[in-house]
Amino acid sequence: MTKFSDLALSPKILKAVEAAGYETPTPIQEGAIPHALAGRDVLGIAQTGTGKTASFTLPMIHMLARGRARARMPRSLVLCPTRELAAQVAENFDTYAQNVKLTKALLIGGVSFKEQDQLIDRGVDVLIATPGRLLDHFERGKLLLTGIEIMVVDEADRMLDMGFIPDIERIFNLTPFTRQTLFFSATMAPEIERITNTFLSNPARIEVARQATASETIDQEVVRIKPSRRDRTAKEKRDLLRSLILREGDKCTNAIVFCNRKTDVDIVAKSLKKHGFDAAPIHGDLDQSQRTRTLDSFREGKLRFLVASDVAARGLDVPSVSHVFNYDVPSHSEDYVHRIGRTGRAGRDGKAIMICAPADEKLLDAIEKLIDKKIPSLEMPVAEESEPRAERPKRERRRKTEKPAEAAPETPVEEAPVVASEEISESAAEPVESRDRSRDRRDRGRGKENKVMGMGDHMPSFIAMSFEERKAS
Missing domain, CATH: 3.40.50.300 (P-loop containing nucleotide triphosphate hydrolases)
Structure with a gap:
């Protein structure tokens, strides 16, 4: 040797x-x-x-x-x-x-x-x-x-x-x-x-190796996602990404998540962070000092997930990356080889998982043709596993605060207190009779039998009086 x-x-x-x-x-x-x-x-x-x-x-x-x-x-x-x-x-x-x-x-x-x-x-x-x-x-x-x-x-x-x-x-x-x-x-x-x-x-x-081949130490998988609606593809892909990370468990010590667009890099990093994952973005539009700090943190093990554009796909030497997640299928098939090459370095074992939407099938075919290998398909996690963490506590809180209908106390009809009309005090009855008289005078003055809606029971009685009634009083 x-x-x-x-x-x-x-x-x-x-x-x-x-x-x-x-x-x-x-x-x-x-x-x-x-x-x-x-x-x-x-x-x-x-x-x-x-x-x-x-x-x-x-x-x-x-x-x-x-x-x-x-x-x-x-x-x-x-x-x-x-x-x-x-x-x-x-x-x-x-x-x-x-x-x-x-x-x-x-x-x-x-x-x-x-x-x-x-x-x-x-x-x-x-x-x-x-x-x-x-x-x-x-x-x-x-x-x-x-x-x-x-x-x-x-x-x-x-x-x-x-x-x-x-x-x-x-x-x-x-x-x-x-x-x-x-x-x-x-x-x-x-x-x-x-x-x-x-x-x-x-x-x-x-x-030293056939052109565009991936290391044999890398376990490759692809998950095909079928969005419920076209406009929900991005959200459901983020949910699926979190489910895949949770599925790997402790085996995923750190990972690079690759996106095709810089805007998606920021969105995915923010989403992961919101759901409790230690993640940060890196792409060409960020300040160089910030890119350097983020990359150093990832190399030193202080940062678990690095969400990156293809700026990080080539040549970066981070020896012990356990996983690579392709949030997007790369537009150029050669980029797939370079992305997954961030894991499984120096003879180590690595794992690469790619999310493929229906619109990406042609790109996936080009990748498999390039590497001359069929990438094994992985069953999509069930919906419960892909549920965002932030939504679970909200639903739990709603369940706790809402009382079931059958549990609500009911008062039997026979036990309801019955108040006789003669028990009503004189002082409570008088205002009602006064209001009724006022409405009658108002209706007679207008030549109408129906009551006017809008002012309710708070209209003073003198407003409804006719001119003759006012003069007589």
Whole structure:
């Protein structure tokens, strides 16, 4: 069995790897690191969660240990599709380069330009960036890419999905032709194939798993929901999601819930929190500091449920995610592989459960065709299990406060007190007779026999008197 000590890495790097708790490289690391150390271009194709990040960070640290960076001219560049993935790559460099004097800068959105400019001005060996922020610095004249020796493109297929391919091509053209390129992706779409043919020179192709396959350690299930009404689909899906979580019980130590739309991410997170589940949202519209805090809480085990858009589907390394719930069937079948790849990492067991509405059947068929596997169907939980917790106490309270009709005390007719008319006091009878006389006079004055409705028994008697009656009195 190959060990890291067999890969010709420097002793300082091996010491850092050992301190991180790793001894045996993954297949992608074992295949890519020797070619990268030899200076060849590398095209790595592997499913998510197989250790692609270390397969380029370790050889980069080894090769960059010799030399020194110049101001505004970084020596290497790592491009990542999302801020979270870029920050994770930066953490990997900190871990593996702790015994080597290398400088780095992280260029991502949501952070002050001034702080990033100061790092670039001092000169950095490793520049880790998202394409948009990198080009912002370049166009402001704060950055030169002519000194790039090694260029890495991580999660290239995600770059394609997010529309970054024109930016990637422009960045390639700004770097020297003599650079070494390490290109990693989980899938190889035709557009990705075109870029590799254009910008990579005779690359060593390392493919450790069939394209777009899910790890065998992940137990996959799908639940088909049939809403009672079309306009109640979203609510009933949220009810079903909570039922599925409760069904898993203690086995669900933590989970990522994926939604297709950012608005749904917020709604589902709020719903889970309302029903007593420890949940928080993460998507591209949130402030970067909030996204970082939420992700750190989830990694540290302080947050149980992370409700996310596909911004969190690629490359995020949270080793012990027990479950992935697909609240929505992903629009792109490749995204399904990346989503469920958040669980079952590093040989661990994981579980992925997907909710499929009738309108999503075609998307489900595309996923099963891509992974070449029929996803087992799970029986939908009974209605009682999917009842929202917040509604149960309300119903219980109503039941307690409402007394059954048969329990209401009844007074027998023969026991009801009977009051004789002669028992009515004289003082109580007089006002009634006075009111009757007033009504009679009012009706005679108007020439009507029927009583006028509206003023009731409170109308003073003199108002109903005719003019002659008033004059006579």
